[in-house]
Amino acid sequence: MTIMYPGGFLGERPLLDPRLLPEKSAQVSRNIYRRRGTLKPERKPAHVSDVPQVFRPANLFRYTPGDGAASFWLSWRRGLDVDVARSPIANDQYERVYWTGDGPPKMGGIDVITQGDGPYPSSWYQLGVPAPEQAPEVREPNNRTPPDDGSVDWPPATTVETAYVVTCVSSYGEESAPSMPSPLVERWDDASDLPEGGHVIVTLPPMPSSSNNIQAMRIYRTESGGMYQYVADVAAGTGTFEDDVSSAELGIALPSAEWDMPDPKMKGLTTLPNGILAGFFGNTVAFCEAYYPHAWPVSYQLAFDDPVVGLASTSAGLVVLTTGQPSLVTGSSPAAISQMKLDVYQSCVSKRSIVEMGGYALYASPDGLVAVGGQQAEVVTKEVFSRDQWKALDPSSIHAYRYDGRYMAFHTNGCMSFTPGEGIDRYDVNAEGGYYDSERDTLYLLQNGAVTAWGAGNPFSILWRSPITNYPSGRATLTCGRIVAHGYPVKLRIYADGETVMDQAITGPDMFRLPAGYTLAREWEVEVAGNNEVVSIQLAGSPGELH
Structure with a gap:
């Protein structure tokens, strides 16, 4: 008889009874980086920068001028929900940036938003240009x-x-x-x-x-x-x-006949291909004139049946998430766009949970995470969480980010990552906000008023517990074991019918012996913990069965 975990470890699937979990899934997967197939400790966030003079910051953006000059951290206080977009204009000489969620839509060039010693943006202009109120x-x-x-x-x-x-x-x-x-x-x-x-x-x-x-x-x-x-x-x-x-x-014809100001309530600023920005207010999604981010023609607005919660730009089009059904908006020009409802009745409960994952978007609904890709949408965590388990996470509190192929979600009760088909992993981390910098491939977090970088600190302490393996009474003839790891010690705990069989620090790759007296036990569980990367876990009835 053997219990073997030779790598390829998977995350948690809380929905399933521990006795019914797939072989490599986990009852508990905490603080683990599993992309290597091992139980490698994820690294803690490390301090990068302070955010001066911002009271309880919760919104973050890294502003990097195109001339290679120093970067600036833009931040906004908690209670705001800010979305930032870089200028869609190629080689923008003013290096403009645009944002919504802090009063009326705003913008500014590097000379404006980085004046003084901070906090940044230190100044701004309202987005758009108002028309004269009177005729000449x-x-x-x-x-x-x-x-x-x-x-x-x-x-x-x-x-x-x-x-x-x-x-x-x-x-x-x-x-x-x-x-x-x-x-x-x-x-x-x-x-x-x-x-x-x-x-x-x-x-x-x-x-x-x-x-x-x-x-x-x-x-x-x-x-x-x-x-x-x-x-x-x-x-x-x-x-x-x-x-x-x-x-x-006489010169060129008037180009700006419909170049209206954006609605002052517009938020959710999102970058689309072809020099287009999108935003929303109420049940309306608005689009700017291509490559003219200050111009928002009323004729480019689309109305939806339900209030809009948020937007996500995907390769298939703009996903519009509402308090009702999601929709997909397609078209290469804001003057020629169409909208289509998607066949899933899942509202979005948190705008900050919306993440573009590369070809599809994920967002938090009342029943779990929903993936929208092309014209298809489905709850992708239906095999991971029950409705009550999902509700216990407080999904309305989720703010999430795409990082390293994972959906990184921070919520009231902590942090988890989700990878489709692999379950979830949990982390002992809390954050008020964050920003994924694609240029540096780094997830930055706001923690206690400071900026930290995910994975830049010391290793976490991991905890991984196996499914329950069931054997007929009298057949559990486990006598020895071996832990293969990249470093030692590794804390090993073995449970039989809920009783602790072994709780020991394994100090090397050599075989170790298990206590006798548990052959009648039916339900076996294995747990490892520590700061070292575990490659495989092996329990067997004889030394010859170990690898």
């Missing part, structure tokens, strides 16, 4: 008078009816939607055979009162009902502009 006014110039001698036709044959709109422009070159149009006014190009006074005096509307860093106003003109075309930029605060730009000198 127009009037004819004072020298526009019909000639007394009738030497030319009046008005000149080249006269056109024009109207004007004005946009606001930020220091980043971001442009607002246009103002309301001015009244119509006649104008004509200057020419030697035409009377003077063909130009127009444009009175600009007041500047919007905002925190959007508006630096200029941009003037557009339409002629005889055509498109609005660029006339000129004028400095913010300019009162009037004398338009003597000829028709042939």
Whole structure:
């Protein structure tokens, strides 16, 4: 008779009775890194940085400028739910970053958000550029008078009816939607055979009162009902502009006719392919104009039956999680997107539990973790947790991160990792927030007001307990054992029918003897603990059966 665990260890499946667990699954798997197939101690988080002057920080982002300069930690206090996106603009000279969840949507370049000694972001601008609240006014110039001698036709044959709109422009070159149009006014190009006074005096509307860093106003003109075309930029605060730009000198057509401000309640900022950002408010998901993250046309909004809880960008599209059914939004352009409900009735109970896992997303529902991949969705922990066991974790408290192929979930009662098909592992760690830095392949945590890096500290102490192995009474003729490990000692505990048979520190790879007197025991369990990596656990009836 033997009990052999030659590697390939699996995690916990609390749903199953310990007698019915698969051979390599665990009753207890704590503080273990199992990717090597062994029972290797995971390493504790280690201190990386303090977060100065932020009261109880719980949101974290590492801001790294593109020129190789030093990184900055951006953090926000507990009680906020902040989502951060880097600029979708290639080689953004301002190195902008965007975020939601701290009041109205915000943004800033490196020169703005890293002013002073912290905390960061130290300053910001509201995302978007507001349109002027009033239309421009127009009037004819004072020298526009019909000639007394009738030497030319009046008005000149080249006269056109024009109207004007004005946009606001930020220091980043971001442009607002246009103002309301001015009244119509006649104008004509200057020419030697035409009377003077063909130009127009444009009175600009007041500047919007905002925190959007508006630096200029941009003037557009339409002629005889055509498109609005660029006339000129004028400095913010300019009162009037004398338009003597000829028709042939007009510039590009107005691009920002629908470039609305994002809704001030928008949150859940998410990066999509093709230069698109997405966010949500209420039951509405909004999209920015591609590569114009300040512009959020109302026509690019989608409504859902239930309030939106969060978003996840996957290779199949944007997963929209609600208080009802999840949906999938697909399309390469925000002007041509479609939505489809997924056939699973699992609401999302924690926005911070949503994690993109590479081709699919995981999130916490009332019944367990749900995986959404393509047009399919299912509860992937239904063979791991019962509903009551899942509820005991307080899933509404989960904040989770993708790291090393694992779903790392922190909750009220601690921390666990989940890998589909392998069960769960638990860790003696608590954290208020975190951030996975894909550039450094590092999971950073917020712990007690400081930033720590997962796996950068000393080894944890592991604890792994086997399933219950059942033998007929009188057949349990176990007499010896061997622990193969990368270091010793390894604490070994053996239980028979719930009674401790052995509790001993194994100090090397040599065979050891088991106490006699337990041949009638039916139910056997093995447990190892310590700070050393265990490769295999072997119990046998004779030394020749050991490897």
